[in-house]
Amino acid sequence: MEEMLGGTTITYLGHAAFRFTTAGGEQIIIDPFLTNNPQTPEELKHVGALDTILITHGHFDHFDDVEPLAGQTGATTISNFEIMAYLQRQGVENAAPIMKGGSAQIGGVKVTATHAFHGSSIALDDGSLIYGGEPLGFVVEFESGFKLYHAGDTALFGDMRLIGELYNPDLALLPIGDRLTMGPLEAAHAVRLLGVNHVVPMHYSPEVMPIFTGTPEQFQEHLAKIAPDVNVHVMQPGDDLTS
Numbered sequence: 680m681e682e683m684l685g686g687t688t689i690t691y692l693g694h695a696a697f698r699f700t701t702a703g704g705e706q707i708i709i710d711p712f713l714t715n716n717p718q719t720p721e722e723l724k725h726v727g728a729l730d731t732i733l734i735t736h737g738h739f740d741h742f743d744d745v746e747p748l749a750g751q752t753g754a755t756t757i758s759n760f761e762i763m764a765y766l767q768r769q770g771v772e773n774a775a776p777i778m779k780g781g782s783a784q785i786g787g788v789k790v791t792a793t794h795a796f797h798g799s800s801i802a803l804d805d806g807s808l809i810y811g812g813e814p815l816g817f818v819v820e821f822e823s824g825f826k827l828y829h830a831g832d833t834a835l836f837g838d839m840r841l842i843g844e845l846y847n848p849d850l851a852l853l854p855i856g857d858r859l860t861m862g863p864l865e866a867a868h869a870v871r872l873l874g875v876n877h878v879v880p881m882h883y884s885p886e887v888m889p890i891f892t893g894t895p896e897q898f899q900e901h902l903a904k905i906a907p908d909v910n911v912h913v914m915q916p917g918d919d920l921t922s
Contacts, residue, residue: 680921683849683877685823693718693916695741695882697829697852698726702822703787709733709817709829710741711748717886720917726752731785733819734758735831736799737765737811740887746771757783757790761812765801779815789820793842795833797860818846825849828873832882835865839872850920851875854882855898856891863893867901870909877910878902879920 686702693716699707706729713724729752735741736759746769749756755773756766766774777783782791792815799811816831828848842848851873854860860882861869870878880895895913902909912920 680877683825684920685821685825687821687823687825689827689850689879689920690723691879691881691914691916691918691920692716692723693720694884694887695735695829695832695852695854697881698723699788699819699821699827701787705730705786705788707731707733707788707819708748708754710735710831711744712740712742713744714747715743716740718884718916723917728752729754731788732756733790733817733829734762735795735816735829736797736814737762737801738799738832739802741832742801749773755785757785759792759799759812759815761810762799762801765809765811777815779813787822791818791820791846792816793818793828793830794836794838795831796836797832797834816842818842818848820846827852828875830854830869832860835861835869835872837872839869840874843873843875848873848875850877850879852879852881855880855893855895856883856888857893858890859888861893863897864901866893866898867905870902871906875909877912879912879914 688700690698760776763776795814797814800808827850829852855866
């Protein structure tokens with residue numbers, strides 16, 4: 680595992696939020712939902728230095744801390760065009776766009792935006808919703824060549840096979856909670872399509888949303904039948920991926 684990561688540290692912040700520390704010391708957070716996330720350890724709600732924020736879509740449980748973190752740290756936000764435009768109107772200076780199928784060198788990492796089947800909206804202070812563009816997944820390639828795929832919120836779709844063939848990720852971070860995303864069965868088939876050898880389940884805790892029913896145990900049961908040689912890393916909030 681250490682050789683595969685190539686000096687990258689992956690820290691699980693709870694739900695769908697992860698922090699990546701590159702071998703060169705860059706700090707990247709994807710889908711920051713920290714302050715009001717019951718899963719996030721208190722000490723990890725305080726982010727400190729941050730270079731980049733990756734945003735898969737605008738729903739609160741992926742977006743709540745984007746604006747405060749961007750303001751506090753000056754980090755570059757990477758999102759679809761609609762979310763970028765919203766953030767710019769809110770005064771976020773370093774908001775930059777990426778769209779499905781596009782890639783960009785962001786500091787020391789290469790980021791590619793992939794398809795995701797879901798929705799995207801942004802909740803305003805008065806409770807109304809505005810359109811948040813189309814949701815994304817991300818393939819992130821680090822300096823060492825290590826690549827991960829964060830699927831965002833998505834259903835299973837057949838072109839995950841293309842993501843595997845084109846980008847050959849080493850690790851997939853996949854939602855398994857069901858109801859609002861893939862469940863354990865669909866996520867197991869996603870692993871098969873992607874052809875990855877390592878996977879981290881995410882976006883399933885009833886602490887965050889009681890309607891989630893998918894569990895890591897169910898995911899592992901399905902995976903044992905579909906792709907039995909894949910390594911499943913069940914991370915607890917605050918864990919670093921090391922084995």
